[in-house]
Amino acid sequence: MIQEKILVLDTGKEWGGGTNSLLELLKRIDKNKYRFTALFYNNYKKGNESDIETEIEKLGIDFILLEQQGQSFLSKILKEFVRTIFFFSRRLKKHFVFMIDYKFRIRPNAAKIAAILKNKNIDLLYMNNQPSSNLEGIMAAKAANIPCIQHSRIGAELNRFEVNAVNNWLTKMISVSQGVQEMFVMQGVDAGKCTVVYNGIDPNVKPAVTSSLIRKQWGIIDGEMVIGTVGSLVKRKRIGDLIEAVAELYERIKGQGSGVKCIIVGEGPERVGLQKKVLKKGLQDKVTFIGFQSDAISYINAMDIFILPSEREGLPRVILEAMLMSKPVVACDITGPSELILNGKTGFLVPVKNFQMIADAILKLIKDLKLRRHMGEEARKRSIENFSVEKYVRGVENVFNEVLGN
Helix, strand or coil: CCCEEEEEEECCCCCCHHHHHHHHHHHHCCCCCEEEEEEECCCCEECCCEEHHHHHHHCCCEEEECCCCCCCHHHHHHHHHHHHHCCCCHHHHHHHHHHHHHHHHHHHHHHHHHHHHHHCCCCEEEECCCCCCCHHHHHHHHHHCCCEEEEECCCCCCCHHHHHHHHHHCCEEEECCHHHHHHHHHCCCCHHHEEECCCCECCCCCCCCCHHHHHHHCCCCCCCEEEEEECCCCHHHCHHHHHHHHHHHHHHHCCCCCCEEEEEECCCCCHHHHHHHHHHCCCCCCEEEEECCCCHHHHHHCCCEEEECCCCCCCCHHHHHHHHCCCCEEEECCCCHHHHCCECCCEEEECCCCHHHHHHHHHHHHHCHHHHHHHHHHHHHHHHHHCEHHHHHHHHHHHHHHHHCC
């Protein structure tokens, strides 16, 4: 059997759910049919224990690092000039900043990627981010005259050039949810190029550390309820809303003797500001920042309720992990969570930026053990029946076969 050569392009800067989903795919897909090479812009870390190059090479896949140059002095000056001149128009600013990026970053990267595609006789380019951050890949595939697939892990706002590039040069777009696909189609992306393949999770995954050990390690006493979240501490995750909800929760249960602890697992640029918010609210003995954990599922398993207050997602893998661990989930009613959670059956969906309703949902679950357990059981059942890793891998492989004419 002739192996089709596939180059995986990832332009990301940090480890996330999309990284884990990519690795799950590469672990399980038929290596007799496909031979992969990975091209990454950054060798980002997996906590303190590993990095993406190490994890890719463990799978027997060659890793190439396409190191990125810092912005040139001229590029910086031009962008500052544009922002000054077009201060009155966000649209014009974005347009001209894009044109500067196109000249100084996107076109040079496209040329480098095209050279790799040609030198390695690649049959298919598979991109692991979304069209805005993978535009140079789409352009490189066109230059190398090979098909390309975009696996969009999250929705994004595209400009006219990017929409045209997708419609004219991209062979197929995989979206991780119906909501992500609809977002692109509404912007003018050809629906005929689009398909949905939901992320999947391995039902056999088990926590490496017991719930009791995690709780003991972080000073959580018997009888205390544990709520929490896992994810990068970035603005779109709105972790501040969770902190506000915890403050609201404590106002409501004051004097009732109910102990609730909140753990926040993850790292990111928002951490310092979030820690200040915790201090300002007087919650330093109620909210604990755990940092990045490669074994996040053990921490999810130690929670009684999982919270995801994000304002924008694709199809958050972390919710699937919480569902698999039989946890009721409280999340915002947005693309992704709304396709995973059955509101009122496996968890609660609440409006974005409404910490009072997050607190309402948490309080309802805290007070009703039977409801918590029932929702958790239904969540686990739903994750296994509808979001298996086998279904995910099979879905992506079907797109590969379609594009390659197999």
